[in-house]
Amino acid sequence: MDEGSDDFHKAVRIAISCINDHNKYYEKVLRNAMETVGTDEDALMRVIVTRAEKDLENIRKVYYKRNSVHLEHSMAKKTSGDYTYFDGK
Incomplete structure (x- = not known):
């Protein structure tokens, strides 16, 4: 197999995992990041901005279930103040 074929297979696997359960896929992207x-x-x-108005709440639930820690706590520990969680309440 050449490198282009490997890239294609990787892209197909990513597309399939996103189609199967997009919340789980985005949780994995956040965790890996x-x-x-x-x-x-x-x-x-990219994930926070693109999913904020659609399903970020569901992604947060999947993240908590998988990691036993809230997404906003993980982000606060790993990033600067620009990513501070605000729920609008």
């Missing part, structure tokens, strides 16, 4: 050395702030920002 915070587990990397230096935190992948681009990935964090």
Whole structure:
């Protein structure tokens, strides 16, 4: 297999996992972004901003169920003040 074929298979696996359970997929993206050395702030920002008005609450629930810690607590520990959680209440 060449490198292009590997990239294609990786893209197909990602698409299938997102289609099967997109909340679980986005939880994994957030978890991986915070587990990397230096935190992948681009990935964090992309998920938070694009899912905020759609299903971020469901993603937060999946994150808690998988990690036994609230998403906002994990983000506060791994990022600067720009990512402070605000629920509007």
